[in-house]
Amino acid sequence: MKTWKPIYRWLAASTGFAALVAAGVVIFGPDGEQASSAGSTQSVITPLAKPSVAATGGPEPDALVNRMLDQLRNGEPVESQIAPGEENPAAGVPIEAIKAKAGEQLRLGRLAIPRLELDDELNNGVDEAALVKGVGHWPGTPLPGVAGNSVISGHRSTNEKPFLHLDKLRPGDPIKVTVGAKSTTYKVFKTTIVPESQYVKFVLRQPTKASDRVLTLFACNPLTAHYQRIVVQARAG
Numbered sequence: 406m407k408t409w410k411p412i413y414r415w416l417a418a419s420t421g422f423a424a425l426v427a428a429g430v431v432i433f434g435p436d437g438e439q440a441s442s443a444g445s446t447q448s449v450i451t452p453l454a455k456p457s458v459a460a461t462g463g464p465e466p467d468a469l470v471n472r473m474l475d476q477l478r479n480g481e482p483v484e485s486q487i488a489p490g491e492e493n494p495a496a497g498v499p500i501e502a503i504k505a506k507a508g509e510q511l512r513l514g515r516l517a518i519p520r521l522e523l524d525d526e527l528n529n530g531v532d533e534a535a536l537v538k539g540v541g542h543w544p545g546t547p548l549p550g551v552a553g554n555s556v557i558s559g560h561r562s563t564n565e566k567p568f569l570h571l572d573k574l575r576p577g578d579p580i581k582v583t584v585g586a587k588s589t590t591y592k593v594f595k596t597t598i599v600p601e602s603q604y605v606k607f608v609l610r611q612p613t614k615a616s617d618r619v620l621t622l623f624a625c626n627p628l629t630a631h632y633q634r635i636v637v638q639a640r641a642g
Contacts, residue, residue, distance in 0.1 A: 591639035
């Protein structure tokens, strides 16, 4: 009889466990939700629906945009976006119309300086529009290749910086200027640092000998302050 006691104990424990499971199913139902008093209705939890824009009292964005597009296509006035009774926040604010027109840029030719490894466009004018993509000829001064002093300006620290190393030019260095089909080679003979207040008269000065062909290059100096101008002068043979 001793050998059967463990079996009896195991059967008793299993029967008790099965009874507890059956009771739980009756009370809570197979999905774990507690059954109602009628025993036939289960509560189902559903995710909350996302509230629509219309539910908040405002217009639906897509509908508003579509209406506005239709009104524009049909040539009709677009409905106001300001609710009745509200003030226009932009009322009375001055709005300035800015009219911008790109400066005329007339390309004259090219400027080549072998020592500086420079071969750049030569444009008409010393304003910013003319100096954005190259160097510029000062209007009113003779064109390169003819008698007189031809003046050319360029940047050292902005845009393409064509005259960044203008201070490295030495007497005898060649400068080739091409205007149209004519090319003229000048030789550097002098470099001068001029105060900003005096540079205009200095660079525009024409040679004492009317037949001389002089080329004047100038740029801001020093690189970080610009209170001077570096001026390089060259002469054609």
